[in-house]
Amino acid sequence: MSSVQVNAITLEDPDTPNSFTIEILPWTMVNHIIPNRSIFTITDVETGMQFTVQRRAGSMHADVQPLTYKDTKIMKKIYNGKWSWKRRAILVVTKDQMLAASMHGMPHGAGALKNGFPGHFCVHFLGSTTHGSKHEDLSHKLMILRAGGKLDDYLNVISPSQIVNVFEAAVNQGDQKIVGMIVENSNKQKQLQKRLKKINVIRFDDKSLAINEGKDDIISQQINLKATIYHSDNGQERKNLKLMFWKDVVSGQWKIDDEIIEAL
Structure with missing residues (x-):
């Protein structure tokens, strides 16, 4: 922790x-x-x-x-x-x-x-x-x-599984700034923001911890989890997600691969 x-x-x-x-x-x-x-x-x-x-x-x-x-x-x-x-x-x-x-x-x-x-x-x-x-x-x-x-200091030191918790909290609070801080910077940011506006609440469970979480020499990780997504149109769905994480070699921060857009 x-x-x-x-x-x-x-x-x-x-x-x-x-x-x-x-x-x-x-x-x-x-x-x-x-x-x-x-x-x-x-x-x-x-x-x-x-x-x-x-x-x-x-x-x-x-x-x-x-x-x-x-x-x-x-x-x-x-x-x-x-x-x-x-x-x-x-x-x-x-x-x-x-x-x-x-x-x-x-x-x-x-x-x-x-x-x-x-x-x-x-x-x-x-x-x-x-x-x-x-x-x-x-x-x-x-x-x-x-x-x-x-x-920033906090995000730089937490693990991929903790980043998952931050992502969940940020989405549920409608905090696009924090989402942008923990998802890889790319030209897909606007696409991600548009997608998240259609989600009212997301709940993650059955999180599988990254195999080598905590090892300094690891720069990529994958976490498998199940998500319940409540949409703004009152729809609801369950999904099995595979989230890929990459470690910034300069800051040390773990970030979620922007392919999460397709996963959601």
Whole structure:
């Protein structure tokens, strides 16, 4: 299993003498940095939009609510006017710290603030788990690493079988950027993106590990697996897939052969 070390990157603001350090901290630490009832700012990494929230609950991650009606409006705008379970890379700013995190955008459960938000939403940090599975959610983890500037480093060290998990998570989140990072660069990228837009959900099971996985001198691997694919037209099918992987000799990253387009 690969590990992600607690780390930090510094962003220099060219217009001011200040610098901001983005920290990737484990939930065990963050739980004390943003205790219940604390108020902090969330910045969406992709759009730069900011809104203020209050933590109201949560033991394995933070259950938070937008502070005001205005904050709810900004959050909904980040999600293009429609609430969604899609994970997004965010920065949590509290006092003098900026923390890499991930959120989804679906109101659920109880809400106590007068903010027009019907419930609360979840904010995850490194090592956070979901209420249901009690396991770290890979989609949240990928967004945390993106927020902290460490996604490339992570993809460079994980195994082909872990790349399969990342591909599954990226497809199910509709994250074309991550898909592009783990599939061989070629003139088939647009074709792949078009194909994936027709897939709502993909589930892999019965994964057969690569025979020589973990050996440094191996530059190609094949993984056989079964997939259940749920299409945007509500169709469903089962497929036996053979995925070929190639190792980039410079970065060390494993990438999926672009022939996956035909396989899907």
